Amino acid sequence: xxxxxxxxxxxxxxxxxxxxxxxxxxxxxxxxxxxxxxxxxxxxxxxxxxxxxxxxxxxxxxxxxxxxxxxxxxxxxxxxxxxxxxxxxxxxxxxxxxxxxxxxxxxxxxxxxxxxxxxxxxxxxxxxxxxxxxxxxxxxxxxxxxxxxxxxxxxxxxxxxxxxxxxxxxxxxxxxxxxxxxxxxxxxxxxxxxxxxxxxxxxxxxxxxxxxxxxxxxxxxxxxxxxxxxxxxxxxxxxxxxxxxxxxxxxxxxxxxxxxxxxxxxxxxxxxxxxxxxxxxxxxxxxxxxxxxxxxxxxxxxxxxxxxxxxxxxxxxxxxxxxxxxxxxxxxxxxxxxxxxxxxxxxxxxxxxxxxxxxxxxxxxxxxxxxxxxxxxxxxxxxxxxxxxxxxxxxxxxxxxxxxxxxxxxxxxxxxxxxxxxxxxxxxxxxxxxxxxxxxxxxxxxxxxxxxxxxxxxxxxxxxxxxxxxxxxxxxxxxxxxxxxxxxxxxxxxxxxxxxxxxxxxxxxxxxxxxxxxxxxxxxxxxxxxxxxxxxxxxxxxxxxxxxxxxxxxx
Amino acid sequence: xxxxxxxxxxxxxxxxxxxxxxxxxxxxxxxxxxxxxxxxxxxxxxxxxxxxxxxxxxxxxxxxxxxxxxxxxxxxxxxxxxxxxxxxxxxxxxxxxxxxxxxxxxxxxxxxxxxxxxxxxxxxxxxxxxxxxxxxxxxxxxxxxxxxxxxxxxxxxxxxxxxxxxxxxxxxxxxxxxxxxx
Numbered sequence: 223x224x225x226x227x228x229x230x231x232x233x234x235x236x237x238x239x240x241x242x243x244x245x246x247x248x249x250x251x252x253x254x255x256x257x258x259x260x261x262x263x264x265x266x267x268x269x270x271x272x273x274x275x276x277x278x279x280x281x282x283x284x285x286x287x288x289x290x291x292x293x294x295x296x297x298x299x300x301x302x303x304x305x306x307x308x309x310x311x312x313x314x315x316x317x318x319x320x321x322x323x324x325x326x327x328x329x330x331x332x333x334x335x336x337x338x339x340x341x342x343x344x345x346x347x348x349x350x351x352x353x354x355x356x357x358x359x360x361x362x363x364x365x366x367x368x369x370x371x372x373x374x375x376x377x378x379x380x381x382x383x384x385x386x387x388x389x390x391x392x393x394x395x396x397x398x399x400x401x402x403x404x405x406x407x408x409x410x411x412x413x414x415x416x417x418x419x420x421x422x423x424x425x426x427x428x429x430x431x432x433x434x435x436x437x438x439x440x441x442x443x444x445x446x447x448x449x450x451x452x453x454x455x456x457x458x459x460x461x462x463x464x465x466x467x468x469x470x471x472x473x474x475x476x477x478x479x480x481x482x483x484x485x486x487x488x489x490x491x492x493x494x495x496x497x498x499x500x501x502x503x504x505x506x507x508x509x510x511x512x513x514x515x516x517x518x519x520x521x522x523x524x525x526x527x528x529x530x531x532x533x534x535x536x537x538x539x540x541x542x543x544x545x546x547x548x549x550x551x552x553x554x555x556x557x558x559x560x561x562x563x564x565x566x567x568x569x570x571x572x573x574x575x576x577x578x579x580x581x582x583x584x585x586x587x588x589x590x591x592x593x594x595x596x597x598x599x600x601x602x603x604x605x606x607x608x609x610x611x612x613x614x615x616x617x618x619x620x621x622x623x624x625x626x627x628x629x630x631x632x633x634x635x636x637x638x639x640x641x642x643x644x645x646x647x648x649x650x651x652x653x654x655x656x657x658x659x660x661x662x663x664x665x666x667x668x669x670x671x672x673x674x675x676x677x678x679x680x681x682x683x684x685x686x687x688x689x690x691x692x693x694x695x696x697x698x699x700x701x702x703x704x705x706x707x708x709x710x711x712x713x714x715x716x717x718x719x720x721x722x723x724x725x726x727x728x729x730x731x732x733x734x735x736x737x738x739x740x741x742x743x744x745x746x747x748x749x750x751x752x753x754x755x756x757x758x759x760x761x762x763x764x765x766x767x768x769x770x771x772x773x774x775x776x777x
Numbered sequence: 778x779x780x781x782x783x784x785x786x787x788x789x790x791x792x793x794x795x796x797x798x799x800x801x802x803x804x805x806x807x808x809x810x811x812x813x814x815x816x817x818x819x820x821x822x823x824x825x826x827x828x829x830x831x832x833x834x835x836x837x838x839x840x841x842x843x844x845x846x847x848x849x850x851x852x853x854x855x856x857x858x859x860x861x862x863x864x865x866x867x868x869x870x871x872x873x874x875x876x877x878x879x880x881x882x883x884x885x886x887x888x889x890x891x892x893x894x895x896x897x898x899x900x901x902x903x904x905x906x907x908x909x910x911x912x913x914x915x916x917x918x919x920x921x922x923x924x925x926x927x928x929x930x931x932x933x934x935x936x937x938x939x940x941x942x943x944x945x946x947x948x949x950x951x952x953x954x955x956x957x958x959x
Binding site: 362369379382399403410415518523 | 799804807811814815818821822824825826848849852855856859862863866867870873874877878883884887888889891892895
């Protein structure tokens with residue numbers, strides 16, 4: 223059964239649910255139920271999308287049946303459907319986690335509960351961006367998810383949240399303005415915003431113009447993906463947000479930027495004109511990110527820096543510009559979304575149990591909460607790239623692709639990539655040593671909660687001091703975290719089918735003509751033929767009109 | 778293609794002033810700067826549609842080239858709505874910041890400052906690791922002696938840990954007492 227025609231529902235259901243939850247502002251339980259039902263429905267719909275798109279060509283959905291370059295198009299291929307499913311899985315886990323926290327804290331400070339509608343809007347924006355078949359719809363998707371994220375990041379606004387929220391809002395708005403300007407320039411130069419149509423027409427522009435448009439798009443998406451010189455906003459703004467919000471942002475939002483970069487590099491400007499630049503940027507992102515992580519005392523900030531560093535791995539794969547590289551990037555994104563979100567949830571649990579997320583204030587958690595130690599350890603070594611976990615598989619794929627590319631830059635990136643993998647492990651095990659391994663009495667400024675808890679765990683029943691003064695940790699929070707960590711670990715076991723899907727995805731990505739044909743119809747010329755025809759016409763005009771100044775269109 | 782020079786100039790000035798304002802530290806100016814930048818971009822997209830023509834209402838007697846291009850106007854409309862929402866949110870943030878701290882300036886990140894002032898020497902990580910000799914080194918008597926010393930040390934340290942426990946217990950009961958007192 224082919225359900226691709228239902229793809230727009232992935233966005234529409236979430237919008238509808240957001241509207242419904244907004245009207246139910248005083249009935250938090252009903253809000254929770256509606257959000258849960260909507261997310262589960264969307265997840266199952268997206269799972270069928272993956273099945274329908276498994277090994278075929280991209281399939282386009284024309285909204286209201288308007289023909290392609292004029293109406294709004296949505297395109298379902300392996301990349302978009304896989305990302306949709308992965309994002310729904312983690313957002314479902316985070317939703318359950320957030321509901322649990324909400325119930326446990328019994329937080330009635332917020333006058334109308336804005337969390338659920340805004341969260342659903344965020345996911346609608348993300349889904350819209352993944353499905354968008356034209357550049358302006360991609361922009362609208364970005365704006366929807368950004369507006370929702372502004373609200374989420376400043377929820378229960380206190381002074382630090384206002385501060386970090388302002389940084390986030392200003393940087394995001396500037397990147398949106400850059401994106402919009404790029405769209406303006408693109409429309410002025412080729413007169414269309416449909417991505418398939420653009421793929422045909424952009425190549426007819428003078429090379430300088432192409433380069434400028436390409437760069438503008440990359441900068442706009444680079445800010446969103448937190449690629450090094452444009453990443454400085456991320457560790458400032460993510461960690462202060464409420465824990466579930468940080469988790470979902472870290473997992474999803476940067477990946478939407480990476481997704482847009484992939485589309486730019488494979489569909490709009492294939493040929494890799496800026497691969498050299500991307501390689502340098504990948505190296506810098508990897509190194510600067512991880513060095514930042516090593517200096518941090520706050521675990522959430524450290525994870526934010528690791529997040530930046532690992533965006534470098536994805537840019538590495540994109541910069542290689544070969545099929546294996548692209549396959550691994552697709553695999554790596556799926557792996558990274560799940561693992562990074564899982565780790566942030568675990569840290570949120572550590573913070574609840576120990577009273578702080580700062581390594582200087584924690585210790586002895588191995589005795590206090592051994593289950594937390596396991597929950598932290600598995601995704602941590604997965605992220606660090608220890609075999610047999612999926613992080614290792616992704617990195618091996620990137621190394622193989624680099625050898626296949628066989629350029630100096632590719633080898634340089636491999637060297638840095640391996641080093642960064644080691645440093646990631648160092649940063650994560652340092653946290654492990656301090657938070658779980660050492661005694662709380664040895665911490666620099668241990669919290670009272672952790673001192674008492676450690677004492678109780680060691681004393682085993684004699685003179686208990688614990689007055690249960692840490693925030694309660696309900697089953698739903700633990701269950702959702704365990705679930706997400708389990709999904710992250712199962713990527714290792716299902717790596718073969720996932721890699722196969724990623725291979726189909728990259729096969730389609732490396733052949734943009736298939737995408738174009740699916741959107742514009744079977745009679746569309748290939749990119750090469752289109753450029754040839756264009757050049758012939760140009761020559762004919764040149765010959766006809768001798769007074770033509772004979773501008774060289776392409777070299 | 779005829780382009781309205783005055784509009785281009787206005788757009789340039791808006792971009793310039795916008796960038797200048799965004800670089801400021803006060804939130805209100807940043808907000809005004811972003812407002813100018815988005816509107817300058819709107820003008821840019823407006824120009825992307827080419828010269829002005831007839832209103833794009835279909836009439837079969839009019840050639841397609843005589844209409845204005847409606848698409849950029851639709852894009853501008855969308856982006857106006859978005860910038861309106863962003864401005865409203867920024868105003869909310871500014872108001873909230875004013876209520877909380879009576880300030881409009883964006884402060885440095887406290888955690889950033891902390892990392893920046895952190896000494897490069899970390900006693901826990903940077904002291905050389907103590908060399909732990911194997912239990913089976915040397916002759917039996919020395920080992921015996923070392924074992925006894927270790928035992929004594931262990932006893933004294935366990936005494937100390939009991940003291941710490943007592944101290945923590947006292948601390949927490951103090952806190953509880955204070956709470957009850959309060």
